[in-house]
Amino acid sequence: MQHNYGFFEEETLGDVKDAQLWRRILRYGRPHKRNIAFAIFLALTVIATGLALPHLTKVAIDQYITNDALARSERLLGLSHLTMTFLLMVVVGFVANFLQVTLLEWTSQNIMHDLRQRLFAKLLQQEMAFFNMTPTGKLVTRLSNDIQNMNEMFTSVIVTLFNDGVQFLAILVILCSINLRLALMMMALIPFIIINLIVFSRLARDAFRAIRTQLAMINSFLQESLAGISLIQHFLREDDAVLKFKRENQEYMRKNLRQIKLFSVFLPFIEILNSTAIALIIWYGGGQVLRAQMSFGELAAFIAYMRLFFKPMKEISEKYSIVQSAMASAERIFQLLDRDPAIPGGQRKNGAISGQISFTDIYFSYKEPEPVLAGLDLTIAAGETVAIVGTTGSGKTTIINLLERLYEPSRGRISLDGHDLRGFDLLWLRQQIGLVIQDVLLIPGSLRDNICFGAEVSEDRLREILVKAQLTEVVRQLPQGILTLIGEGGYELSTGQKQLLALARVLVRDPMILILDEATANIDSMTEMLVEKALRATVRSRTSILIAHRLSTIRGADRIIVLDRGRIAEEGTYQQLFDRGGLFRTLVEQQRLQAAK
Template identity: 55%
Template sequence: MRDNYGYFEEDQLGKFTDLSLWRRIVFLGRPYWLGALLAVLLSLVVVGCGLSLPYLIRLAVDDFILNTGPAPATRLAGLKHLALAFCALMVFEFLGNFVQVLILEWTGQRIMHRTRQMMFVHLLRLDLKFFHRNPAGRLVTRLTNDIQNMHEMFTSVIVTLFNDGIKLLGILGVLFWMNWHLALAICLLLPLMVGNTLWFSRLARDAFRQIRTHLAKINSFLQESLSGVALIQLFRREESSQGQFSQLNQVFFAKALYQIRVFAVFMPLTELMSALSIGTILWYGGSQVMGGKMTIGMLVAFLSYMRLFFQPMRELSQKYSIVQSALASAERIFQLLDSRETLPLAAKPLRPASGKGEIEFKEVRFGYEPEHPVLDRFSLKIPPGQTLAIVGATGSGKTTIISLLERFYDPDAGEILLDGVDLRDLDPNWLRSQVGLVMQDVLIMPGTIRENILLDGEKSDAALWQILEKAQLARFVRQLPEGLATRVGEGGADFSAGQRQLLAFARILAREPRILVLDEATASVDPESEMLTERAIEATFAGRTNIVIAHRLSTIRRADHILVMAGGKIIEQGSHAELAVANGPYRRLLTIFSAGSGARTENGV
């Protein structure tokens, strides 16, 4: 389990300003500007209908209810017309809101679909160093929780904020038109409202930033714990894992309570200012009515407008939490999209039409941490069609050689050549199609056997059965009820370790690469499957340049040339016959191997 949960974005959070974030958020929604424009136009309709209602109430009170001049029938007819107009405006407001919600949901879903696709494609292009420092649970949080927060802001906040902003300005305009003295008295509270909002903005952003950070930590811990639950149970780490999770959960709980306390202060302050405004209207407006300078209908309209004024204020305080949470998520999303941990691509990457499969390492220096090189001035040349075996203790650099050959990493110094061409000048996709890799742990995807072998390729059934015959898997597949169409479970639960290895060889034969790499591919194969595996290896090796990192003597003896490595350097090399009679490290490894009665050694061959 990881003890340090400080990952790539924590040291840079807060570098985005609100303005820069909003610019990038608008950029995400730019392809769907028409939907946003329609929603804004509908806002004008919705706000216009809403602001007309209190004015109709004023007309009803002053012109028909309290005005005793006209005949009762005339007053009733006037009230009827105003009531019908009131209901019609309510219907228009409802329809406008309904259509607006539909447009916003469609637009928000399209924006989030585009953002999620951008993030996933970006992740696939990052190099392995990035994924070594950032666990899967944290990245999944970016693609799920953070995207969902952004979606909620797009669908329920942005246009709502526009609606409320127009409504507030409209209400202030109407109030000044009706009675500027009373409107001016109410505006004296505006600095308090703005100050309260700015204070809340600063605290809420910090609170949501901490919440998102600790939620990602919890997701990372859960992903690692659940994927390694067998190891936890095997070593009786249940209590330790429970303690670690409890600590993470407690910190998250404390951060959530802090956010609640911020809201617990902000919301009552908004209600207090609403009460002060109502009191001001009743005191000043009531005195104006008593002095004959203001009608009762105008006072009722003022009270109604103030109710409408503080309704968006309350909604803004509630929606603001969504905005702050979404902005905190946006920081992480853009931080991930801004990460540029990718291998450099040549201006014109090469895709040679043919080649022999010659490999050469020239004075290569490389370290996962540059100050601690794994390989230093490493040189090696593998002629085309030759089989090279690499043996040595764990940490000697065997797998690093393979990772550099696949160009999962670039060397810090030196060159790696394929048929005389530097790997950095080749198209990475083409290169990886030319180098087939079989590892000890074979990933089997949910799907059919055909899909697992061909992956993105296409072959006829006849060609596929020939591949299965060479890979020693045909007999097993024929025994399955649905043959090639048989679905296999996630992680290959329906296959034994030996069958997974045979399927990996079938994948290689289907791709037909010019170079084959076995990275301890036969280390966990049971003796019963070993014979089938040896036959599959023999068929797969034919006509290719092969590199083998193996623990089995039978596989190593097949090699034309053997390297013995220690500390990132070649300490001995030659054929099996030459090294077996020399009194060197390889002979000692053979002695250990023989003492184990054919079993694998723990630190060598």
């Protein structure tokens, strides 16, 4: 059962005749040419043995069982020879079938894995603006369901189309060779079957889709109700929730009943056609036997082949809709694969940087026409500590986003050590900046893994970092100390503890530029004080940018920048700004007033 995290995509149908798309899909199979060729060979073997069996039965009946001309012993001998061949065929068919299924699955899974990896890597290169524009569910679907659709096409569809197509043609040839007129009669039934199956598979797909959507509705309703259950209980809304749930549940059942009805009309119809074919064989073929134009064995074989005749047709038309949705998936996947990231990185990787940063006449907006930065000019000297303050939405965090090149300014130039930011290698650039923000990315693993984040750290240094980040006490309380597994399924750290972890992480990397963006917002005041004290030396020796709501925490900055409506309104030291009596003073007094009350 899949829950798409509340996201449903309108399923679209691809064009099955799109030759260019087919070529591109098949190109992914090229590295596996040998496997595919072998699978085709195996498929032919399976078909050949499958078709040989009714033939052998026919030979057994005609040449030995009903052949009164031969002596009894000869008939028995012939029969036993025939059964040996029969046995061989059965075993060969079985083995070939098994090998084919596993080989194709292996090949297809590898192709899909390769595609998924490429897609994932491509996704990681995209700029942040792209992720803001595109709902997460949509991108997740690319990596999960869309790839799955294509896999299904590779394994089941291409196989069945190939196997069943070949088998169908082979049976047709055999039927014609046994008895041309009877075979032609059978062929007259084909259009009925095909039309029936295509109509059915289309209706069935629609019904199935409706069911799936409704199930997703139930699931997201259930998920939400369970997540908010204490509120539902608290505000006495249980009856209302049950009523809504009943409605969705009833609808789900109704859709299922519709599907049942659909199947119970269409599936028996095939059976009727099948029996009609047998009736025709008996009536017409029997007449031919009476007129001695056909043997018993031929009649029996005809009946046996008819059984095989219907299966491939059924499968082919069933798979048609899978092909359609797989084509649509392929198109969506390729679209994403073809997308070039809007923020390409450069080549430059300076050996060591001093950390001088300047923003010149920067304009930026997340969503036109609401400008966030409008003509920002800011230069931060190497080693300077700058605090940025301003009301919510004044653009504090945006400055960081631009410096990290998560977004690109629409106008203006940002430089590091005098070099345009766009010239730097993206990964290298981001490694130079140590950013502590409110959100913390936990990786599955121990606390130690999470602190070191892949870097080699000596035990002594780690201990020192733990002390600085006020984590020693936290580690002491953990059941397995620093080796305790944290995050999902492991020990649950509090928000404040996670922030301390993020701090430790930056200390491990020891970058030349340090940015603290509301880094201590969820830490209680006592701990915060200790953290600040411990970090003082680190901050002093680096270019540092501080962003904080609580103005008392930024007093030690060399310079304070007050942002208002996307540009710098005031700047100076704490005392200078306070004395000037502008926006900064208002902010300080607001906080002080509140506290004093």
